[in-house]
Amino acid sequence: MARSKEFEESAVLEKAMRLFWEQGYEKTSMTDLVEHMGIHRRSLYDTFGDKHTLFLKAYNRYFDKVNASIAGEVKRSKTAAEALKFISDFMISEEGSGCLIVNSAVELAARDADVDTKSTVCFTETEQLLKEIIVWGQQDSEFTTDYDAGEMAEYLHNVLVGLRAMARTSISKEKLNRITDISIKLLEK
Known part of the structure; x- marks a missing residue:
């Protein structure tokens, strides 16, 4: 008779995501994952597959959470x-991670095609969101039209990636905020 799962899949995936986020892929061992997620090794493999598959699921979860947070706030702006x-x-x-x-x-992107593809998609989607915001600002005469919105989105995304690093x-934080403020001022009329 098959045993029922003794854990909530979403909750343990959240734990894996946080561990990968804190430690990175290479530093996180299967033993670390089993201990941190609070499930048996066999359950981890049966539910999520191997470490790489679990990592990609955790990556997707992170991306979805960040997108939801940002999209909601942008709509309220x-x-x-x-x-x-x-x-x-x-x-x-x-968080500090x-x-x-x-x-x-x-x-990983230089040697992992899955991570490279996912990162490229995430970066492209972020640039598209930034472009939409810049076009909004240009249409409302808040931002200059001296620059192409797509090119400015690429530039701002580069700044944001640098800020995250x-x-x-x-x-x-004061220095990081100054960088942000200057970047936004470059867009203003």
């Missing part, structure tokens, strides 16, 4: 500048 400020503040204030997407791209260090 009254101005394009307010939306950009929220996004950059989110990037700076996120930085961004799982950026961390994974740096650690810098946020993992002991660099002050």
